[in-house]
Amino acid sequence: MTSQPLINADRLWTRLMALAEIGATPAGGVNRQALSDGEIAAWRRVIGWAREAGLTPSTDAAGNLFLTLAGRDGAAPPFLLGSHLDSQPTGGKFDGAAGVMAALEAAISLAERGDRPVRDVIVVAWMNEEGSRFAPGMMGSEAFTGERDMAAIRTARDADGVSVGEALDRLHQAFPDVPHRMLGFAVGSYLELHIEQGPLLEAAACTIGVVTGIQGKKTFQVLIEGEEGHAGTLAQQERRDALAAFARMAAALHAEIGGIDADIKFTIGRVAAVPNAPSVVPSRVVFSIDLRHPDNAVLDAAGAQISVLCREYAPPCAVTLTPLVDAPSNAFDPRLRASIAEASRQQGHTSMAILSAAGHDARHLAKICPAAMIFIPCRDGASHVEHEWAEPDHVAAGASVLATVLREVAFETQSFAAGGHEKG
Known part of the structure; x- marks a missing residue:
């Protein structure tokens, strides 16, 4: 002492x-x-x-x-x-x-x-x-x-x-x-x-x-672009609903990335919809992704898979994935x-x-x-x-x-x- x-x-x-x-x-x-x-x-x-x-x-x-x-x-x-x-x-x-x-x-x-x-x-x-x-x-x-x-x-x-x-x-x-x-x-x-x-x-x-x-960390900003429409008149099959595309992406990302192994940490912590009105089909959604893992090889593979999944579940909307942070372990x-x-x-x-x-x-x-x-x-x-x-x-x-x-x-x-x- x-x-x-x-x-x-x-x-x-x-x-x-x-x-x-x-x-x-x-x-x-x-x-x-x-x-x-x-x-x-x-x-x-x-x-x-x-x-x-x-x-x-x-x-x-x-x-x-x-x-x-x-x-x-x-x-x-x-x-x-x-x-x-x-x-x-x-x-x-x-x-x-x-x-x-x-x-x-x-x-x-x-x-x-x-x-x-x-x-x-x-x-x-x-x-x-x-x-x-x-x-x-x-x-x-x-x-x-x-x-x-x-x-x-x-x-x-x-x-x-x-x-x-x-x-x-x-x-x-x-x-x-x-x-x-x-x-x-x-x-x-x-x-x-x-x-x-x-x-x-x-x-x-x-x-x-x-x-x-x-442990390593990657963050992304994801932009989904669709088209506004009237919630009461626009048919479901004609919609380019950015929020619906986000829901598909989020479900797939949590299932595929969040389930990689016990050490993975996958978070969608921020979501913003436009115009964010009760009776308007959303035309735009921006959300954040926070991904962490102690193994850099796993982290890199997961980061690449995020891009694949976002593009797979975006249509009929467009999606842009912007990397913000890429910090290896x-x-x-x-x-x-x-x-x-x-x-x-x-x-x-x-x-x-x-x-x-x-x-x-x-x-x-x-x-x-x-x-x-x-x-x-x-x-x-x-x-x-x-x-x-x-x-x-x-x-x-x-x-x-x-x-x-x-x-x-x-x-x-x-x-x-x-x-x-x-x-x-």
Whole structure:
């Protein structure tokens, strides 16, 4: 067991609950979507806490927030740690926010000890991880790692027609004193704490999940185009009913793709019909597909089959399938994973290896530097819901493990990458 706490657990919990007040919903959750007034307010509060401790804020063209504890060697690749501050419309207090606040607490506790690390320690809050207001998600980390073009990101619009570019400009105007840095600077390593968003840790009565990697994900937008008609006069055999075509497709997709094996995750989460009137045959349907699997070969085959099925069941309507996200499964850095497991053991926490079923920004960072994740349990595995909950002791345990790995990496005289970087 460690003789001295590496973090202030009470301060961490108090600040996490204070952050949850921004965008709080009547049911106890959080609605703090990307680049909204709520996220601007969250930035203001988090930047205030960081500045009090001597950390320096900065941002980039993608609206990522960086809070830097300066190291002794400015040329050494920095250690990034964090997550995201945006939420689902009916999200919880912990998804994303716990990772940012744990990272901030670890960095502040390090600064308070007066121990100046060799390399910069940078707490990061990535822009639009959730993808609830602007699709697709993880725009900030994808822009940072060069996987998505910034010009294309700025053109995406929300349901009200507001573009990412307009919202980004508004965010930056709210912080004229926060300097901008280049998009996509060199990183030594990256670490992210997150609630599991699943039931495995709780079921195993385990406090720390050592994340082995993230299962692969593909998303699509499907457009079905038919023709409007009068519900009372147009014969069934003459109809080009876009909603009927959707019903055929959805049934076939759930049966064929959803039944591939026990590990497949197939979801149609959003459907919009036009004109959406009770007595008009729908002329247009747009729907989303979310497909996940840990085996990239299975994921690719399923993705190809989706296209086949959509075209098979569309007639007499037309269909257009637009891929949005294509993220293969990845494996996290073995040395960082070993450090997480050892820190857990030293602090007396139970730990287990676990694959992430949900996507995270760490997926993209793992392509440019050694990266890893720490999971903590959440009640009933529930997330993206207002009753999402993590116990204070679990939040503190995860943050303490993160702080231990932080100290190990931040004080190394050579880059952590020298120990080996595993790509999936």
